[in-house]
Amino acid sequence: MTPDLPEDQLVDLLRRMLVIRRFEESLIKLAGDFDIGHFHVYIGQESTGVPALAQLQEGDLAFTTHRNHGHLLARGTDPAAMVAEILGKATGTNNGKGGTLHIASPEHGFPTTSAVTGGCTPLATGAAFAFSRRKVDRVSVCLFGDGALEEGSYHESINIAALEALPVIYLCENNSLEALGQKANEYPSSTMAAAPLTDLAASFKVPTITVDGTDTGAVHGAMAEAIDRARSGGGPTFVEALTVRWPGNRPLWPQLATGVTDLTYAWDEGAIPQDHSKWHGAQDGVLRYTRELVTAGLVTTGDVLALDGEVSTQIEDAVQFALDSPYPDPESAFEGVYA
């Protein structure tokens, strides 16, 4: 379903999703030619991150994890500075000192990316603590995958958030392999004894919402409820978004397993190839949202292709900017250890 938003905002959500999709696809292509270290792509989770984060207001903070690119782009971080950071250029968001695993964009509400699983849970909780002490109606969003629930810091954090009624939303993107229940009668998470995962919040008396992470409207609604609760002093919420592990994320190094996304699959079922037909036909949240907008008559197929063209050009320019940018002065490796 489509979110309950004005038409221009619905199209803007699609634009943000396409920015992420084209960004990640370009990055995978670049990775063949550049030594950019290990990285993680957000393909397949755009329909969670974009509706969840695009509705945040200026001053709200979000703390993200290793699968961070989509989160940052969803709130408007400059893709050119991000590619530059990932390629180790001086023009990167962190001047090359962070790389993909530590992209920071405070002006877009992302103080840091932690590459330690569960590393951001206490930080996000602490930001909410600061908001409550400073008596400002900002909220903090903690972004993590199901794996972070295996760390002790999550349990300590949600306990404190509940005790203090902190304005924080724990958004768990459950992208375990079978997250949408493809395997019958088995709960998605493979490494937790607790099931469903929302039990791990409910036991702390924190309200929970489980949502289909490929359903843009459902994610938007769930996060709107959670953000409203946090902003009005109602304390934390745990949102579990069931997303799909994109086939290209297997095994560990991203590969364009499903090819460069062809948006015509959203309205032309006959064009969908046999390979990964389930992905293109049902699981890809970007295609699903595109399909919903077209079916509802909110955009034409021509609008979609034109928008995609604009976004693709933006990403091509971003990549070119990064390629043309200088490497940092080696001396800067020793600078800025202390403030």
Next chain:
Amino acid sequence: MTAELRFIDAIHAGLQASLAADDAVVVIGEDVTYGGPFGATKGLADEFGRHRVRDTPISEATVMGMVTGAALTGLRPVVEVMFVDFITLAMDQLVNHAAKLHFMSGGQLRVPLTVRVQGGVRGRFGAHHSQSLESWFTHTPGLKVVAPAFPGDAKPLLAAAIANDNPVVYLEHRGLYWDKGPLHDDPVDGAVVRRPGTDVTVVSYSKMVHSALAAADRLADSGVEAEVIDLRWLAPLDTATVLESVAKTGRAVVAHEAVARGGLGAELAATIQREVFTELVAPVERVGAAFAPVAAAAALEDAFLPGVDEIERAAGSLMAFGPPPP
């Protein structure tokens, strides 16, 4: 006459002054509204409100991250970790996050955080309540470390730590809490010479400074004048003060309560031999604890703890080297 305060009360006074001076300062930790195990925060919750002086669950890992997140979000937190031994639980947030966020973000972030933590051998507490772990912190780029030895320094050093825009680990030795001394308004940047001398330099910090001074008194009885340096700041290290002294005396002993192996004494010894090699008339001697956990029994704890005897012996052994002092 200058008012004398106990060390623990000087810390209390420092917290009180910082809370009064800056609304962004919050004091947070286990049992801090009650006063903590030794009374450093006693009464602060009543004076400044439980909004700003806040108890936490027994969750060191998250509390360290929480105060880091809060420091990124406009607060200037002072967190109390009850025993330095428990900081093991918080090291991910302290080392991977608080210490690195300024650098990793390309300078976009600042973490104005003070970590108050007490430790050291005192009171037969055993191996989970008696350690000196400062070299873990001094080994971590991005952390500042301060270890006062006197009540008079405790308050201004705490104020300096809280005012700093970096994460500062403020190390308190439990064995100093009940010492009394005068407060002062002197600068507390860098190291300070506690006792001038010409024959041998004893470099130390925290409680071991007192052992160094006692050893210097004994050495003086046998005609050896030891210069005693109190480092105060362990990171960044005031090597200039140390090197100037050693260049003069030609002999150096580095003394700390922490395990000697891989300790701060090793770092100082390496720096001294590299920078003033030609001035040295003897190898740099280290005094530190044996490579063993701290045992609980009185006889074993006493055997473990280095002190006045060891410093006197080390300094005395250096006098056998080289030319007699001019």
